[in-house]
Amino acid sequence: MLHFQIDPHSGIPVYRQLMDQIKYYAASGALQPGNQLPSIRELAKALSVNPTTIVKAYSELEHEGVIVSKHGKGMFVTGQANDMTDTAIHDVLHRLARQLAVEAAQMGATREQVKTIVEEEINQVLK
Amino acid sequence: MLHFQIDPHSGIPVYRQLMDQIKYYAASGALQPGNQLPSIRELAKALSVNPTTIVKAYSELEHEGVIVSKHGKGMFVTGQANDMTDTAIHDVLHRLARQLAVEAAQMGATREQVKTIVEEEINQVLK
């Protein structure tokens, strides 16, 4: 089974952390289209969080088209659909990249350090 | 004078958007150490937000050491000191880079697209 790591002290909402990790597993291939996700009760128990928090994460992901619910059966990973326009995609990525670059500059990191780090993360997720 | 772009509907808190843009200007060199920032009232009026929202953005930036306030005079950009450890820096950058990579994968962007975008943002901020 998949392993989820939740840090309630991180400042990032728990449901957001969950979403991010599921997306990460889907992007990296650890979760394939058609795979079933853990049930809400099961996952809530495993992570010691409120079931409503899992519900929120799952519904957001369903809204984004990353997973689908099959009534009475559970939640399943889709082939990731994404109906954003190309310019919207570029906007999002530019925003994230800028945030990365600005923080790096503020911390005094070098160009090469940043590139290496990005390279490492890309390799785990993009082909 | 500097130009700030605030979108109150973006979901990102206004004070956060302001902080990000000021950091960006400081990192890119548009704001140099010693430069004075717009006064709270002036900026609040220009952006049509409440002065206390600007106060919050400025105080947070002061906490982070990006700017200093001189009572009765104004807010000024510092020569940024940063006391984070190398591992802490790496953690922050890896987190941001992963977020970027995962979103890119989810949206179906290619490796090269991501690299190009990162390259572009880095160029504006790091030498």
Place this chain on the structure above:
Amino acid sequence: MLHFQIDPHSGIPVYRQLMDQIKYYAASGALQPGNQLPSIRELAKALSVNPTTIVKAYSELEHEGVIVSKHGKGMFVTGQANDMTDTAIHDVLHRLARQLAVEAAQMGATREQVKTIVEEEINQVLK
């Protein structure tokens, strides 16, 4: 429940008085790591101050690492970490000690009186 004493006429900002008392309780052991603080609304009502004033005190303490907020749950005392350098610590303590000594001299207190008072306060907080 903890008791807080606020004097709105003292010239010391209310949020500062609150911070000082919470730090005192944390240092003296009346507040242990993991303990939950009174909720913002509850404390605001009890002290007859505006909730945003409590928010400010709590956020500053969070910045200092004395407490952490868990969204939707409450504010909790941390096991205090402190990342200041030894020389920085010395500087802070010397500044406070000098202030104490100078005021004492100005008021005509004796060496022994000051030492006794310091001794008393140390005993409540340091082992």
Place this chain on the structure above:
Amino acid sequence: MLHFQIDPHSGIPVYRQLMDQIKYYAASGALQPGNQLPSIRELAKALSVNPTTIVKAYSELEHEGVIVSKHGKGMFVTGQANDMTDTAIHDVLHRLARQLAVEAAQMGATREQVKTIVEEEINQVLK
């Protein structure tokens, strides 16, 4: 002549820093009763601060009875008068001592370190 050290970045108001240093010199004996203080214009120029800031420091000190103005002659150090009651004195010193103790605890300083530091400062000011 006396040397004054002003740090406009410290967060402590300039007029307050000035007051503290004059009190310190008076307490340590560097300024004796009857000694004349620098003129407002002279001091403002030497410290590169606004003359009104010096005016404020001097009037506060006069209010506290630490110095007196002799019309047309200048400001002079008094034999420090203090009309506070004993309990008021104790309150002030306890407040300062507590602040010192709490900060020390928060920073993880030891009892002995604090005592040594207090001892050092007392020696410069009290007999």
Place this chain on the structure above:
DNA sequence: GTGGTCTAGACCACT
């Protein structure tokens, strides 16, 4: 003029 604190009250996000 500048920044700093506080109030009264609304609305949102998280669990």
Place this chain on the structure above:
DNA sequence: GTGGTCTAGACCACG
């Protein structure tokens, strides 16, 4: 229920 953000507007402290 919890904390987080924002508005409208007042008053104080500093230079």
